[in-house]
Amino acid sequence: MSVGHTQVTASAEPVVSCGGEHEDCGIREVLDRIGDKWSVLVIVELAQGVRRFRQLQRAVPGISQRMLTLTVRRLERDGLVSRTVYPTVPPQVEYELTPTGHSLTHLVKALADWSAAHREGIAASRRAWDAAHPDAGIR
Amino acid sequence: MSVGHTQVTASAEPVVSCGGEHEDCGIREVLDRIGDKWSVLVIVELAQGVRRFRQLQRAVPGISQRMLTLTVRRLERDGLVSRTVYPTVPPQVEYELTPTGHSLTHLVKALADWSAAHREGIAASRRAWDAAHPDAGIR
DNA sequence: CAGCATCCCGGCCGATACTG
DNA sequence: CAGTATCGGCCGGGATGCTG
Numbered sequence: 001m002s003v004g005h006t007q008v009t010a011s012a013e014p015v016v017s018c019g020g021e022h023e024d025c026g027i028r029e030v031l032d033r034i035g036d037k038w039s040v041l042v043i044v045e046l047a048q049g050v051r052r053f054r055q056l057q058r059a060v061p062g063i064s065q066r067m068l069t070l071t072v073r074r075l076e077r078d079g080l081v082s083r084t085v086y087p088t089v090p091p092q093v094e095y096e097l098t099p100t101g102h103s104l105t106h107l108v109k110a111l112a113d114w115s116a117a118h119r120e121g122i123a124a125s126r127r128a129w130d131a132a133h134p135d136a137g138i139r
Numbered sequence: 140m141s142v143g144h145t146q147v148t149a150s151a152e153p154v155v156s157c158g159g160e161h162e163d164c165g166i167r168e169v170l171d172r173i174g175d176k177w178s179v180l181v182i183v184e185l186a187q188g189v190r191r192f193r194q195l196q197r198a199v200p201g202i203s204q205r206m207l208t209l210t211v212r213r214l215e216r217d218g219l220v221s222r223t224v225y226p227t228v229p230p231q232v233e234y235e236l237t238p239t240g241h242s243l244t245h246l247v248k249a250l251a252d253w254s255a256a257h258r259e260g261i262a263a264s265r266r267a268w269d270a271a272h273p274d275a276g277i278r
Numbered sequence: 279c280a281g282c283a284t285c286c287c288g289g290c291c292g293a294t295a296c297t298g
Numbered sequence: 299c300a301g302t303a304t305c306g307g308c309c310g311g312g313a314t315g316c317t318g
Contacts, residue, residue, distance in 0.1 A: 027251050029258065031174055037167075040170065052299085053299070053301075065301070066301095067292080069302080078261045079261055079268075080261075089299090100260055107249055115166060122217045125218030125239075126218075129216040175310080176310080191279085192279070203313075204280080204281070205282085205313085230318080232281090
């Protein structure tokens with residue numbers, strides 16, 4: 001953390017101005033789509049390649065089959081994931097990222113990178129804040 | 140949308156592999172932090188410069204003062220936003236992005252860009268899916 | 279102006295049981 | 299294996315009212 005003598009003037013260059021408007025950009029739409037508990041994790045796993053239902057569930061620890069179904073269904077509806085059913089017995093279903101879905105992985109990588117870069121500092125900030133505010137309802 | 144003859148082999152180059160592990164990267168941590176309903180919007184507004192409480196509330200349409208308080212408190216706790224109180228009367232409080240918070244704006248911009256680029260295609264995919272699945276509990 | 283306290287509802291998500 | 303159906307808890311977040 002080098003937050004000492006940095007002369008970053010945040011207010012100088014507006015990186016995100018929503019195109020000049022103070023409106024909600026499409027940001028909320030993306031977050032409504034991948035901001036839920038499981039979508040990104042499923043996407044990360046599918047970024048590795050084609051996966052079957054059970055494979056996905058094992059790869060994403062803690063997800064219930066219900067949530068996996070819902071998550072993968074929503075991603076399919078949004079055109080981020082393709083679903084292929086092979087009429088075999090027992091049934092076999094394969095999930096794969098579409099080109100659009102694949103383009104999301106770059107975004108996810110950016111998120112992961114940012115997280116890795118600031119995880120420490122944020123954790124420290126939290127500890128400091130919690131120490132300074134013994135009785136806070138925020139946690 | 141040019142999703143015609145693209146030969147993007149998603150499974151060829153794993154963009155996000157969490158560093159070789161199939162673990163949860165820090166992605167969920169970022170999303171737990173900015174994936175909520177208001178954080179990004181507040182950040183976007185603060186990216187423009189220093190803002191006071193009321194200013195923020197007016198700039199972010201629809202946010203309640205309760206949620207603005209909680210949001211800004213959490214951001215402060217994580218060290219993304221600084222809070223400066225001027226002991227005047229009436230009280231005056233200024234919020235500003237910290238360097239760490241400012242670094243987030245690049246990420247937010249990436250989100251906005253992706254959203255703008257795929258909004259159309261996703262909406263179309265949804266319409267198609269909904270049409271193909273008249274009675275779906277997913278909506 | 280800048281908050282905090284309280285009430286309350288909707289939906290996200292987990293657990294469990296059942297089907298083709 | 300790959301789902302669907304149902305129930306229920308938790309909590310994010312809106313509405314309202316009160317303080318310094």
